[in-house]
Amino acid sequence: TIYAIMPTHTRHVQKAELTRLAQTFLHVKNFHWILVEDSDSQTDLVTRFLATCGIKHTHLNIKTPENYQLKETDPNWLKPRGVEQRNVGLQWLRENLDVGRDKGVVYFADDDNTYSLQLFDEMRHTHGVSVWPVGLVGGMRFERPVVEHGKVVRWYTYWRPERPFAIDMAGFAVNLQLILENPQAKFELRVRRGYLESSLLEHLVTMDELEPLADNCTKVLVWHTRTEKPKMKQENYLIQAGRPSDPRIEV
Amino acid sequence: TIYAIMPTHTRHVQKAELTRLAQTFLHVKNFHWILVEDSDSQTDLVTRFLATCGIKHTHLNIKTPENYQLKETDPNWLKPRGVEQRNVGLQWLRENLDVGRDKGVVYFADDDNTYSLQLFDEMRHTHGVSVWPVGLVGGMRFERPVVEHGKVVRWYTYWRPERPFAIDMAGFAVNLQLILENPQAKFELRVRRGYLESSLLEHLVTMDELEPLADNCTKVLVWHTRTEKPKMKQENYLIQAGRPSDPRIEV
Ligand SMILES: O=c1ccn([C@@H]2O[C@H](COP(=O)(O)OP(=O)(O)O)[C@@H](O)[C@H]2O)c(=O)[nH]1
Ligand SMILES: O=c1ccn([C@@H]2O[C@H](COP(=O)(O)OP(=O)(O)O)[C@@H](O)[C@H]2O)c(=O)[nH]1
Ligand SMILES: [Mn+2]
Ligand SMILES: [Mn+2]
Numbered sequence: 001t002i003y004a005i006m007p008t009h010t011r012h013v014q015k016a017e018l019t020r021l022a023q024t025f026l027h028v029k030n031f032h033w034i035l036v037e038d039s040d041s042q043t044d045l046v047t048r049f050l051a052t053c054g055i056k057h058t059h060l061n062i063k064t065p066e067n068y069q070l071k072e073t074d075p076n077w078l079k080p081r082g083v084e085q086r087n088v089g090l091q092w093l094r095e096n097l098d099v100g101r102d103k104g105v106v107y108f109a110d111d112d113n114t115y116s117l118q119l120f121d122e123m124r125h126t127h128g129v130s131v132w133p134v135g136l137v138g139g140m141r142f143e144r145p146v147v148e149h150g151k152v153v154r155w156y157t158y159w160r161p162e163r164p165f166a167i168d169m170a171g172f173a174v175n176l177q178l179i180l181e182n183p184q185a186k187f188e189l190r191v192r193r194g195y196l197e198s199s200l201l202e203h204l205v206t207m208d209e210l211e212p213l214a215d216n217c218t219k220v221l222v223w224h225t226r227t228e229k230p231k232m233k234q235e236n237y238l239i240q241a242g243r244p245s246d247p248r249i250e251v
Numbered sequence: 252t253i254y255a256i257m258p259t260h261t262r263h264v265q266k267a268e269l270t271r272l273a274q275t276f277l278h279v280k281n282f283h284w285i286l287v288e289d290s291d292s293q294t295d296l297v298t299r300f301l302a303t304c305g306i307k308h309t310h311l312n313i314k315t316p317e318n319y320q321l322k323e324t325d326p327n328w329l330k331p332r333g334v335e336q337r338n339v340g341l342q343w344l345r346e347n348l349d350v351g352r353d354k355g356v357v358y359f360a361d362d363d364n365t366y367s368l369q370l371f372d373e374m375r376h377t378h379g380v381s382v383w384p385v386g387l388v389g390g391m392r393f394e395r396p397v398v399e400h401g402k403v404v405r406w407y408t409y410w411r412p413e414r415p416f417a418i419d420m421a422g423f424a425v426n427l428q429l430i431l432e433n434p435q436a437k438f439e440l441r442v443r444r445g446y447l448e449s450s451l452l453e454h455l456v457t458m459d460e461l462e463p464l465a466d467n468c469t470k471v472l473v474w475h476t477r478t479e480k481p482k483m484k485q486e487n488y489l490i491q492a493g494r495p496s497d498p499r500i501e502v
Contacts, residue, residue: 012387016365016474023275023368114267117274135502136263139485142502156496158485220502223267226479234390234409245407251386251393251471 001030001104002120003176005089007082008046008111009038013227015045015251017111022053028120032104034092036085037061045250062088068189080189080196082110087186094183097176104176108169112227119221122213123173129205132214134171137224143168145210145217152210152217164198164207170222172197178204252281252355253371254427256340258333259297259362260289264478266296266502268362273304279371283355285343287336288312296501313339319440331440331447333361338437345434348427355427359420363478370472373464374424380456383465385422388475394419396461396468403461403468415449415458421473423448429455 004025008014018035025031033055037046040063050057062084070079086108093106105126109115123130131152133144138157145152145167155166165172179185185203187196214221238244255276259265269286276282284306288297291314301308313335321330337359344357356377360366374381382403384395389408396403396418406417416423430436436454438447465472489495 012392013474013476016386016476019367019474020271020275020365023278024271026278027274114271116270133500135267136481139482140489141263141483141486141496142500144500158488218500220500223264223270223502224481225264225267226481228477228479230387230475230477231390232392235392237409238391245392249384249393249395249469249471251474 001032001102001176002028002123002173003032003034003089003093003104003106004109005034005036005086005106006109006111007036007038007085010043010045012230012232012251014111015049017227018046018049018053021109021111021115022049022055024115024117025055027117030104031055031120033057034089035059036082036089038064038082038085048250058092060085060088060092065189077193080187080191080193083187083189083196090179090186093176093179097180099177099180102176105173106176106179107173110170110224112225113170114223114225116221118219119214122221125211125213126173126175127211128178128209129172129174129201130211130213131167131172131217132212132222133217133220134168135220135223137168137170142220143171145171145212147212147216150212150216152207152212160194163194165201166194167197168224169197170224172201172210174204252283252353252427253279253374253424254283254285254340254344254355254357255360256285256287256337256357257360257362258287258289258336261294261296263481263483263502265362266300268478269297269300269304272360272362272366273300273306275366275368276306278368281355282306282371284308285340286310287333287340289315289333289336299501309343311336311339311343316440328444331438331442331444334438334440334447341430341437344427344430348431350428350431353427356424357427357430358424361421361475363476364421365474365476367472369470370465373472376462376464377424377426378462379429379460380423380425380452381462381464382418382423382468383463383473384468384471385419386471386474388419388421393471394422396422396463398463398467401463401467403458403463411445414445416452417445418448419475420448421475423452423461425455 131145135142143157188199382396386393394408406412408417439450
């Protein structure tokens with residue numbers, strides 16, 4: 001089973017994003033979607049969406065602590081996003097799965113990335129921690145692990161290649177057993193920019209042990225796409241005039 | 252058959268967009284993807300992509316005339332986008348399909364929108380021209396046709412509701428027969444902002460004849476999402492330094 005832990009937060013494009021992600025995941029066999037809302041309680045929109053999405057899922061939620069929330073005007077790199085949500089996903093795995101009984105691979109997905117179907121075929125081969133390139137990230141066409149003689153030897157990235165694991169969240173998967181056997185391993189909320197992935201992986205693996213996938217890390221099978229925040233100028237005029245669009249119509 | 256005419260243009264996110272769209276369309280029965288590149292010739296990227304996408308398709312291309320091309324700095328509403336591409340798609344239908352033999356529905360899709368699967372079930376019921384709401388468009392949560400006693404009576408939109416068809420490209424479908432029987436009907440390149448959809452529909456239908464779908468136009472089944480243009484700051488540093496990222500790695 002592939003356990004995909006995915007933080008998600010309320011915004012205008014959320015239902016659209018979940019809709020197209022579900023269409024991707026419907027093609028993937030033995031897939032378990034662990035969707036973790038950044039909210040104090042589970043929203044009606046996500047609850048209704050999951051009820052009919054046709055995918056095996058677990059619905060969780062946890063609100064990011066106030067002082068770690070991004071403000072409307074903050075650049076998005078200022079604070080890590082989705083950290084507590086991913087940790088709650090890990091906690092769920094540890095509380096509900098059993099090393100002896102459950103076999104699988106854990107992947108950390110974003111709700112606005114783009115995933116090829118081949119990516120899921122590749123990550124099923126993860127024994128410990130596997131890695132591969134990510135497209136459209138770090139101000140580059142792609143970042144990737146550089147592989148020599150079958151081993152990852154360094155990181156192809158412009159920004160801080162000296163980081164222990166200079167890799168985006170979308171670029172690795174972890175065998176479930178490793179997650180269950182290392183209960184202390186989690187993402188660190190108080191972390192320097194760019195070190196979030198390392199904060200988990202340092203508990204689990206060394207660079208030497210990484211398993212390169214996607215043809216020795218030469219194929220881009222996942223893209224760090226970002227969806228524009230839609231402009232709501234006319235909607236805001238209507239709200240100011242006391243005539244907002246019909247709230248019964250879910251978007 | 253649903254014939255989806257889709258303009259597409261070369262940019263960093265193109266392969267990602269086509270990848271997730273293919274995952275959507277793979278779920279749709281009797282679907283024919285007419286992908287029309289905005290280019291002088293068919294690109295290798297799109298050609299390779301279509302070869303393995305698993306969807307029935309036709310690959311066309313036409314470059315937008317120079318004086319109608321958007322410049323890097325132009326706001327995107329300045330000129331209509333994808334016009335000649337959609338017209339070439341219509342031309343292909345007229346040259347290759349036969350009123351007596353081929354039955355179907357024609358839809359104009361954008362390569363960055365989000366489509367629910369229910370949308371395709373709905374549009375199969377199109378006898379002449381059918382219409383429905385579109386999410387995240389026109390500066391609003393949604394725009395939609397307003398239906399009274401089963402008929403479209405006006406347009407819910409902030410901007411110029413007096414337009415003959417104040418509806419986004421994603422909000423209507425046309426029966427193939429109507430397209431084939433009205434060979435003069437096409438999109439007008441020289442059109443005022445917001446009148447592109449009307450320039451086609453005025454040849455085909457009156458407001459009174461429109462067929463409202465999606466529960467009398469109360470459900471949002473398609474979203475006018477837009478994907479951020481990825482920043483390429485670090486990639487550009489590398490290019491300036493004469494060490495661009497490996498061009499053999501396709502993104
Ligand atoms: O306040 C927030 C912002 C983001 N996210 C989630 O965290 C992940 C990464 O966020 P985003 O895609 O905005 O960041 P980026 O891709 O730019 O790193 C996504 O699944 C978001 O839905 C969240 O839970 N709360
Ligand atoms: O120079 C261009 C710009 C856009 N398009 C295509 O035209 C459609 C609409 O463009 P876009 O999504 O940028 O416009 P918007 O959604 O903002 O109207 C999309 O399928 C694009 O790929 C094109 O063929 N050439
Ligand atoms: Mn993201
Ligand atoms: Mn678009």
